[in-house]
Amino acid sequence: MLDLVADDTLANQIKEICGEDVRKCYQCGKCTASCPLSFAMDIKPNQVMRMAQLGLRDVLSSSTIWICASCASCTARCPLDIRISYVMDALREIALKEDVSPKEPNIPLFHKIFCRWVGWLGKLYELGFIMEYKLRSRQLFNDIAMGIKMFLRGKLNPFPSTSPNSEVVRQLMEKTGQK
């Protein structure tokens, strides 16, 4: 059983980060109904909203916040105009800041490596990025067939190149805290 002690710290944190008030939610479930990925989530979008309302921090270790693809179907259809995709962003941010070990560790790892490469070069060096991701996530071979296909079609440049505006991108990354 859950000993419920209502706590609006989390709701306030979310509001501060993205401006959305989870307390507005009246649990109609249209977000869950609209979500194309809800089948893969351990708790559903409307349950994320509920947990955020009550301040249950377990929401930060849910798979949902990482599986969310930010397609914003929920946001487009929410009858109360809550931008649920922003709330998901905020929850991810809080989880990272508070070092909550993610239930889907590869997803934040993917984001982190992606940002670092872009920060370095001002654009993505796909091959380097993929190799690093594969090594660090220890999934060396599962996408290899697609990798070969992409290489043959010239989608993977074997050599890195930099963007002429790489300095601007680096500053951008620094400003948003993604180093």
Next chain:
Amino acid sequence: MTRIGVFVCWCGANIARTVDVELVAQKASTLPGVVYSTSYLYMCSDPGQALIKDAIRDYNLDRVVVASCSPAMHEPTFRKAVEEGGLNPYFMEMANIREQNSWVHDDRVAATEKAFELIAATVERVKRAQPLEPLGFSVEKKALVIGGGIAGIQAALDIAEAGFKVYLVEKTPSIGGRMAQFDKTFPTLDCAMCILSPKMVDCYRHPNITILSYSEIEEVKGFVGNFEVTIRKKARSVDEKLCTGCGLCIEKCPSKAKSEFDEGVGERKAIYIPFPQAVPLVPVIDREACLWFSKGRCGLCQRVCPTKAIDYSQQDTFIKERFGTIIVATGADVFDPVVYEEYGYGRYPDVITSAQLERIIDPSGPTKGEILRPSDGKHPQSVVFIQCVGSRDEQKGYPYCSRVCCMYTAKHAFLLREHLPNVKLYIFYIDIRAFGKGYEEFVRRVQDELGANYIRGRVGRIYPEKGKLIVQGADTLLGQQVRIEADLVVLATALVPQKDVEELARKLSISTDQYGWLMEAHPKLRPAETMTKGIFIAGTCQFPKDISDSVAQASAAASKAIAILQQEWLYSEPVVARVNKNKCVGCFACKEVCPYSAIEEEALVEQTSGLEKRVAKVNEGLCQGCGNCASACRSQAIDLLGFTSEELIAQLEGLAKVERE
């Protein structure tokens, strides 16, 4: 020298908690002109009022100041007390030391000082008060009811039964309104037409009721007791006196259009009677669909009519009538769900609204009461209902709850089960609001006995797949996304204000809220009145409500209207604007700012020069005493009685004169 009495109210602890009322009363006695002052626990109570009356007699008072709540609360109470004490009621002024002092301050010392200052100012004002007498008007003993739905019908019958003449004006060709479109009513499952049509016929036969169907309000002038209304009687193209309602014209008419009464599910002819029980039973020609009017040929109806009642040359006519009172019962419209692209209304023929289902269920509807889905005319095996379509939605609809959808959806589930014993029923809901007598029991019955599956959640998407509609929704109690194969999807659409209600409200000088619902004077205590005297509201033009509530409000509005019609004379507050004709320069800036059209023009001949000049004149029946004209007047020629410049400036000076510690 005036002899003023000051009466300071404790209002229990409401004022006394923050204001030292005894000290205030004591200080007030030192003000110039004040000969008596006291405080009391509840000045508005009987003993409190007796205190005022006795003091007027014992101390020979000629002016009274009551320091208590807002005048909006108890001004009539104290005016009456002062009148009973033998003074003109307008020799009493109130100092508001509750709403404008004790309720909004915490500092007791400062609040006490402020209370005294407010009293000192009011004392200066009341010294300049003039005696005023109420204004009297005669009453036209006839009522106008706008809208011939169940609310309008009920109100018209009530007033007619009380012995007064009523005009019942209806926009569409027949009275009956929304209720006429229903098959059954919740929760008793009474046949709607069986209980409605006797009332419609009563209206038609009642010697005191004149039904003006296919008519609209053109212009409203005047004021309570004496409204002057122009009604536009739209060209029906059929002579109501000659027509016998035989229907031969309808039979022969070759042109068809979508039936408004059947919510577009069925068709009607270009000359039509909306439904078999229509009152009056006289067809109307839809000139857009009619071949004679659009192409100049055909004329079949005219040829077959045995009484020569068809008249293509008919024009709109205007009827001018005087009424003592007006009841507005114009009803509501249904939300258009086409904005919800995810539901596919308008794209998928088997996604329909509840109003359309109502016509499909109705034995006199386009399918003769057989439940056939629009796309292929087959019986549906699986029906999904979606509630709150347009309601409780800030993004695409309206934030409010439409109050009737939970119940009509339960009713639809019940009726579908009755027609199709094996149909699977799914109802997506957020909360079930079954607040009325017998309502909760009805919904329980639909769930328990009739096996309707209530799913707590909303629908995110509807898409076609292999001849079925796939409804993708959420079951928040399961914490799952669910998919349901449906043959028919019914959207429980919100009730929304009528499109043209704002225009009507403007003509009547009554107000609407942010959505377009007509505003009641007070949501709890004056639910059937508007802020304009003599105009009442009933039914769903005020807010969504069910038939029971509409009828109750209609009878309430009727009884208020009867109370006016019974008077020989009406008296109104003499707080009206008055023009000083000598000062008026005839610029009529006042006329532009007057929201009640109360400023008239008057011609004056100056005695010395013999020149004619035009000046403003206030129609005291129309004037509501808002004071707009007085503040707009460039030559200070207008004063609001009871709020004259002299009084108000004295009040300000009184405030300035107080010595502060």
